[in-house]
Amino acid sequence: MNRIVLAAGGLLSLIVYAACGAEDLPAGVTLVKSEQMKWEKSASGRENAYLLGHPNKPGPYLYLVKWPPNSKALAHKHPDNRYGMVVSGLHYIGYGDKFDEKKLHAHPAGTFFTEPANTSHFGMTKGEGAVLYFYAIGPSGNTPLEKEDSAKR
Secondary structure, three states: OHHHHHHHHHHHHHHHHHHOOOOOOOOOOOOOOHHHOOOEEOOOOOEEEEEEOOOOOOEEEEEEEEEOOOOEEEEEEOOOOEEEEEEEEEEEEEEOOOOOHHHOEEEEOOOEEEEOOOOOEEEEEEEEEEEEEEEEEEOOOOEEOOOHHHHOO
């Protein structure tokens, strides 16, 4: 696990370094400045920028997720161990098979967290939204554990 965390930290450092505008890059170095990131809107209303690999494919993947203000993700789980960090904003994460706002933990910018494989969790943002960073080894997936109607009670 320490190697994965170190790799995730190294990749985050690369992103920060890239954002600073390094120009003389050796062969094989990838540079994606923040204004060059390609954001894809998902069905959930969140946007994803895939920086390394893809969750649907075998191998390491790294991506950013923009959570709009006042949005939520119902309980779900992933088959892979995922490592995340709140890059900006304030994100709330809770654990269990059903969304429960009383179980949410506030994670401000700079918070590192893990999502162990097959651990049920849910999340939300409030007024400011958030940007999250995820790193893992795919293929991944998303298994929903509840339907939208069950969260409106």
